[in-house]
Amino acid sequence: MPMTFMAAALTYPQIDPILVQLGPLAIRWYSLAYIFGLLLGWGYLRYLNRPPLSPASTKQVDDFLFWAAIGTVLGGRLGYVLFYNPAYFIANPADILALWQGGMSFHGGLLGVTVAGYFFCRRHNIPILRFGDHLACVAPIGLLFGRIANFINAELYGRVTDSPFGMIFPGGGPHPRHPSQLYEAALEGILLFALLATCYYYSPLRRRPGALIGLFLIGYAAARAIVEIFREPDNHLGFLWGQITMGQLLSLPMALIGLYLLWRRTHNQRP
Numbered sequence: 006m007p008m009t010f011m012a013a014a015l016t017y018p019q020i021d022p023i024l025v026q027l028g029p030l031a032i033r034w035y036s037l038a039y040i041f042g043l044l045l046g047w048g049y050l051r052y053l054n055r056p057p058l059s060p061a062s063t064k065q066v067d068d069f070l071f072w073a074a075i076g077t078v079l080g081g082r083l084g085y086v087l088f089y090n091p092a093y094f095i096a097n098p099a100d101i102l103a104l105w106q107g108g109m110s111f112h113g114g115l116l117g118v119t120v121a122g123y124f125f126c127r128r129h130n131i132p133i134l135r136f137g138d139h140l141a142c143v144a145p146i147g148l149l150f151g152r153i154a155n156f157i158n159a160e161l162y163g164r165v166t167d168s169p170f171g172m173i174f175p176g177g178g179p180h181p182r183h184p185s186q187l188y189e190a191a192l193e194g195i196l197l198f199a200l201l202a203t204c205y206y207y208s209p210l211r212r213r214p215g216a217l218i219g220l221f222l223i224g225y226a227a228a229r230a231i232v233e234i235f236r237e238p239d240n241h242l243g244f245l246w247g248q249i250t251m252g253q254l255l256s257l258p259m260a261l262i263g264l265y266l267l268w269r270r271t272h273n274q275r276p
Contacts, residue, residue, distance in 0.1 A: 015169075015170060015171065015172050015184070016172070017159070017172040017173060017174055017175070017184075019175075020034070020157045022034055022035065022157060022158050024037065034154055034157045034158070035154045035157070035158055037154075038150040038151055038153060038154035039077070039078070039147075039150070039151070039154075041150050042146055042147035042148075042149070042150035042151060043070065043073060043074055043077070043147065045146050045150075046073075046143040046144070046146045046147055047066070047067075047070045047073075049142070049143050049146060050066055050069075050139055050140070050143050051063060051066050051067075053139045053142060053143070053205070054066050054139060058135070058211060058212075060131055060132045060135035060136045060139070061129070061131045061136055065129055065131065068125075069122070069125055072121040072122070072124075072125045073118055073121060073122075073140075075117075075121060076114070076117035076118040076119075076120060076121030076122070077114045077117055077118055077147070078114075078117075079117050080113045080114045080115070080116050080117015080118060080120070080121075081109035081110055081111070081113050081114030081117060082101065082108070082109060082110075082113070083113055083117070084109075084110030084111075084112055084113010084114060084116060084117070085108045085109055085110040085113060086101055086108075087113070088110055088112065088113065088251060088255060089108075089110060089239055089242065089251065090108075090239075109151070110255075111148065111151070111225075111229075112255040112256075112259070115144075115259075118140070118144075122136065122137060122140060132214065134214035134215040134218065135214045137215065137218045138205075138211065138214060138215065138216070138217035138218055140218075141201060141217045141218045141220070141221035141222075142198075142201045142202065142205055142217060142221075144221060144225075145193060145194050145195075145197040145198035145201065145221075146194070146198065148189070148190075148193040148194045148197070148225075149190050149193070149194025149195060149198070150194075152186045152187070152189040152190035152193065152194060153186070153187075153190055155186040155189075156184065156186035156187055156190070159174045159175045159176060159177070160186075161185065161186055161236065161237075162174040162177050162182045162183070162184065162185060162186065162236075162237060163182045163183025163184060163185035163188070163235045163236050163237055164182060164183055164185075164235060164236065164237050165178075165180045165181070165182055166181055166182060166183050166235075167181070168181075168183070170183060170184060171183065172184050177237075182237065183235040183236070185232055185235045185236035185237070188232045188235060188236075189228070189229070189232045189236075192228035192231065192232060193225055193228045193229065193232075196228070197221070197224045197225060197228060200220070200224055201217060201220060201221060201224070204217065204220060205217060215266045215269070216266065216267055218263070218266055219262070219263040219264065219265070219266030219267030219268075219269075220263065220267060221263070222259045222260065222262055222263030222266070223259075223260055223263035223264060223267065224263075225256070225259060226256035226257070226259040226260035226263065227260070229252050229253070229256045230252075230253050230256055232252075233250045233252045233253045234248075236250070236252070238250045238251070239251070
């Protein structure tokens with residue numbers, strides 16, 4: 006039976022992706038989202054890094070901001086290039102550096118920060134899993150700002166819908182679509198942040214190194230798998246098998262690693 010469409014119940018706010026244009030220099034909301042996410046995450050990381058569970062010094066936390074920025078940007082961009090559109094970037098290698106056009110992969114950014122965090126901790130003799138637990142609690146802040154930036158850019162919108170939440174996105178055709186970016190901001194950003202904060206302050210998980218990393222990986226994988234049901238697959242990828250999308254496929258190993266870490270650490274009572 007064909008789907009019938011109602012008028013969009015929600016109006017898409019026409020926000021210019023460029024906040025300020027100064028000649029050839031454009032300050033974009035997309036870039037500011039990454040900057041705000043990193044700065045607020047850095048502030049929260051400093052707040053978490055207090056005795057008696059402070060794996061690093063305040064100076065080391067400050068120094069890691071640079072490492073996190075490099076890992077996020079390089080990993081996110083290279084992840085998008087390799088996971089989502091390798092054929093295009095092989096043909097157009099100069100566009101790999103065109104970050105202002107969008108195109109970042111969270112899974113790639115996560116790998117980038119993981120690699121950066123590993124070498125940073127090894128270099129400064131910081132307990133890797135304890136430091137990683139703090140980073141896991143911080144990560145949803147960046148996810149929240151990143152998804153809001155996707156919404157402002159009118160990218161990564163959802164599938165066509167007749168629900169009252171539908172919006173007509175620029176470039177998304179005449180029919181209302183799910184604002185899947187906001188769904189992701191709510192689940193991956195707000196809800197996951199609240200879950201990790203609650204477990205950090207009110208459960209014994211924070212005393213089991215690696216458990217909060219596992220919880221984050223499971224939580225993100227579950228949230229992403231759910232939102233992918235409403236999100237429009239990339240045009241050049243479509244569905245991989247049946248209704249499986251690339252986002253769901255990349256989230257599967259995250260969930261498995263998270264389950265392993267959570268199981269291992271909740272069965273290991275040593276601090």
